[in-house]
């Protein structure tokens with residue numbers, strides 16, 4: 001095994017992250033500075049605020065990542081950075097930071113696709129071999145990827161409108177729960193009756209692995225409005241039952257589409273990533289589908305499911321091993337399909 005050590009830098013959304021990872025899958029440090037507090041009042045990530053915060057925080061994140069790993073720049077084999085897709089101001093801040101470090105220390109620079117970072121995480125955490133399936137379910141993404149190599153991804157389907165995390169957040173907003181909504185909706189759902197409201201399972205009648213969550217959100221909105229009109233407001237039980245019904249519908253859709261993905265690509269492992277993978281009911285549903293299909297179900301630790309620098313460092317190592325290098329002309333890309 002080689003003895004590579006990479007610094008990974010991530011700044012494509014609202015987390016400023018840096019981490020040091022080795023070629024034999026050790027995470028020497030991982031620093032994630034969340035900007036959630038900066039965006040909380042706006043009901044979503046504000047690109048201008050995000051870009052400025054990344055620019056201000058990147059140096060410190062890198063410094064801390066190196067210090068916690070007990071290393072200096074000269075101990076590194078290379079620098080990996082998210083070069084897209086994402087909010088362009090944040091991606092540019094990360095790419096500029098990485099270029100400065102690489103040029104200053106004479107280190108190789110490797111640009112990484114953020115989605116490839118998520119998709120290659122099971123190789124870092126569990127050392128899984130190719131091929132495997134990845135279901136990426138976060139606030140911004142929802143897709144099935146068949147992963148055949150460090151640079152070989154096939155998109156098998158995904159959402160045609162909202163990402164599931166986005167839907168969880170919107171449902172929370174509709175019901176007066178705090179943001180980010182996912183954990184609050186899950187907590188309410190725990191004591192709710194998922195069968196009280198008839199909610200749709202969008203696109204299950206259509207073949208393939210595409211999904212839709214926007215109609216489900218509208219259905220919850222209608223039920224809420226009907227309750228408010230009938231009784232002048234929502235009772236605690238209404239909120240719990242709506243959350244439970246919504247979560248069950250999302251879990252059903254994800255489970256059935258995962259079943260189909262495993263039929264279309266009968267691989268030995270299905271892994272999940274993204275914040276929504278934290279949801280216990282969804283995890284349980286996916287685990288069951290995987291077991292029935294005879295596949296191993298892998299859910300990396302949550303801190304590695306959500307945005308982080310370790311996945312970028314690792315993807316950089318995989319790309320570097322495959323011979324990939326970038327120059328000072330590495331561009332930040334707002335869109336970058338895998």
Ligand code: KG4
Nearest residue numbers: 138139140165180182183274275276279306
């Ligand atoms: O991957 P992530 O941290 O950030 C990106 O979207 O890139 O995912 C955040 C999303 C939010 O929409 C949040 O509401 C959702 O993941 N989430 C959950 C849970 N925890 C976080 N959704 C459902 N159940 C949860 N327990």
Ligand code: ZN
Nearest residue numbers: 118138306307
């Ligand atoms: Zn992400």
